Amino acid sequence: MGIGILVLVSWFLIAAGRLDALGVLKEALNRQDRLVAEIVNHVRISSSAVLIASFLGIPAAFLISKGSKARKAFLGLMNVLQTIPSIALFGLLIAPLAALSRSFPLLREMGIRGIGDAPAIIALSIYALYPILRNTLAGIEGVSPSVLDSGEAMGMSRREMLRIIIIPLTLPFIVHGVRLAMIQSIANATLGKLIGAGGLGVFVFEGLGQYSVDMVVLGIIFLALLTIGADALFRIVGYAVVPKALRKQYYSEDRSS
C-alpha cells in the first residue's frame, strides 16, 4: 500500500509539472541533518519490524509445518491481518498501547507510547509476518519426504536432519520471504509519520502539508533508493545461500517476484 502512495504522489507531481531538480537539491542541502536522521529512523523502524517478524515467523513456520490444524488456523489468521489497511492498523494500536504505557511506567521509560515509533514497529511486524511465514513454510514443505525418510532411517538425529538437510534447503526460501518483508516494510513505514513515528514519511507528509513539492520528492527519492538497496542486498544474500548444486535449478525458473 505504501508503494501505491509513492507511485500516486510521484505521478501527481510529474503530471502537475512541478518537478524542479534544482529545487530538490536545495531542499536536500538545507535539511541535511534532518534528512540523514530520518533515513536512519526509517531504516531502524523497518529493520526492527522485519527482525521481530523473523524471530517470530521462522520458528512458527517450523512448528506449524507438522500439524494441519495449526497450519490452517495460522495461515487463515495471517491472511485476514494482511487485508487490514496499514493506516487503520496503526490507528487501532494507538489506544491499547497508550493504555499499556500509562499502566506500566517501565514501558514509558523505554519510549513505548501510544504514538511514535512503537506502534509503527508493532504494526509493521504484523504485516511482515505473512511473507516470512509463508515462504519459510514453502521451503520446509518443499523438502522431499523420501529424503527425510531415508535420512531418518539411516540414523540421523532431529538436529542432524535440520543441520544437514532441512536448513540448507529451506534457507533460500527464508531469505526470499525476508526480502519481500523488507521491501514491504520500507514502503509501509512511510505512513508511520501519521502516528508520530519518524522516517522518510516525515518528508513526504510534511512536504504535502506545506505544499513543498521538493520535500516530497526528496522523501520519495530516498525511499526508492532504500527499497532498491535492500532488494539488491537480499538478492545477493539469497544467491549466496543457495547450495551450489541447486543454483541451476532455482535460477532457471523466472524469478519475477
Place this chain on the structure above:
Amino acid sequence: MREAIIEFSGVEVKYGEVEALRGIDLKIPGGKVTVIIGPSGCGKSTMIRTVNRMVEPTRGTVRYQGQDVKTFDKIELRRQMGYAIQNVGLIPHLTVEENILLVPRLLGWSEDKKKKRAKELLDLIGLDAGKYANKYPSELSGGEAQRVGVARALGADPPVLLFDEPFGAVDPLKREELQDEFIRIQRRLRKTVLFITHDLSEAIRLADYMVIMKDGVVVQADAPERLLKEPGSDFVEQFLGTDRTLQRLTLLTADRIARPLRAEKEEFVGLSGVSWKPLEEGEILAKFKKDSGEFAYRTVRVSIHAARPYASLKECVSRFLALGLPAIPVVDDSGKVVAEVLFDDIQRITKEG
C-alpha cells in the same frame, strides 16, 4: 539355517482401525538374503520398518541379535542397518560421495577412512570414482541413482541391510543388471539382507529365503526351491503362477550346474566335446565335431552367447538358442573362460518335476 539375527514374535501393527500387521512370527537367518514378497498392502514395508524402529509395533517384539530392539537407542540401531528405498532419497544438495559417506560422517570417521571407503563403494557398484564422486543426484540417471542408494546403504559397512524395492524405479533391462550387481556384491559381502519386492522373478533370483505375505500375515516362508516345488496353499500356488518350471530355471544359476574345463595349451576342453579358444576382445572360437566326424568352427560372442557364473538358467537357455551348440561357455567378470554349461544338464533339471 544359520542363527537367526532378526526375530519377529507376535508382531502386530495397528494404525487406528487399520491392521497393517496381524501377528508376525518369523526368524530371519543371518548372512542370507531374505526376500519378502506379496500383493500391495500386505504389510511388507511396515514389517521391515519395525526392524529399524521407523515403525513401533502395537504388540509383540522384534529382536535383533537376541535383544529387543526397543532396548537399543533408536539412532544407534539405525546406524547399524543400511536402508535403501525405491525413491532412493538422495540428498539433492550433496555430491554422490557426500551422500554415500553420510553414515560414516555421522559416526565421525576420519577423512582418510572416508575417502578410502567412498572409492571402495563406487568401485563396488561399478561407477568410476573419478567421474561420479563429485556429481550431484540431479545429474544421475535412474539406474545410477539406485546404485548410489545401495552404496549409501553400505556406507558404514553395516551387518544388516533393509531394502524396500530398491530397484523399483528403473526399466526391466536395467533392473536385471542391478540384480546381477546385487548378487555379485552379496556373494562377496554376505550381509544379512531383508529385501522387499513385488516382482516374482526378482524374488526368485535373489532369495536364499522367501517370505510370502498377504493381508498382514506370513502365508509361507521357505527356501524358494521348496516353495516352487511344494506350494503350501492355493494362494501361494496362484501367486507363484503356473509356470513354476520356468521359475526354477530363473532360480538356479549357471555355476550350480556348470562343468569344469581342462586347459590344453590355448584352449579349454570339457565334457561337452567343444573346445573353447579365447580370441581377441569378447570373442571365443568354438571347435566341435559334427556328426560326420569333421571339425567345424563357430565364433562365440561373449556378450551374446556366454553366461556369467551367476546368470540364471533361464538366461542360459536363451544363449543356447543363440549359439546352437550343446554347451555354452561360462565367463567371469574379468572375461576369463572358467567353465561350461551343458544343455543336457538343463534338460535334466526341467525333467525333475
